[in-house]
Amino acid sequence: MNQAYIALGSNIEPRLEYLQLAIQRLKEHRSIQIKKVSGIYETAPVGFTDQNDFLNMAIRIETTLSPLELLDTCQEIEHSLGRKREIKWGPRTIDLDILLYNQENIETERLTLPHPSMHERAFVLMPLMDINHHLYLSHIEKDVSTLISEMSLKEKEGVVQCNKIDGGKE
Incomplete structure (x- = not known):
């Protein structure tokens, strides 16, 4: 079995519903098991x-x-949920980014792994730390908790935990 980490994001309402639908569609795929x-x-x-x-x-x-x-x-899930790629880094119903796949290094025209900028983004690292704070990023030789501790307070303050996937408040 292969292990992968995926980042999900949405900024078009209903944002929470898009996240929930994407997770549900991943769960329904016969070759994918969501572990955390x-x-x-x-x-x-x-x-x-x-x-x-x-x-x-x-x-x-x-x-x-x-x-x-x-x-x-x-x-396919992004497309089924109405994702349009009109503006680079623009609004989206759902964004699914593969961050890591078995700690493999892959560089093709379509896919670069590990995700090339994941280690610079608090909005990626903080959710990853929820899942595995010891997650080691071999391409930069640091774990997630170390990377977050090295980020500025301003970067971390801009990432506010608000909900669990069931919609319940933390």
């Missing part, structure tokens, strides 16, 4: 900032899919 789900964090947009705030989270899965098959599955 982070809390949900609200964050300001990065890159293109003239848009609504995001809800972000992460999941750990086990799968028999190859990395590219997993990418295809994630993109």
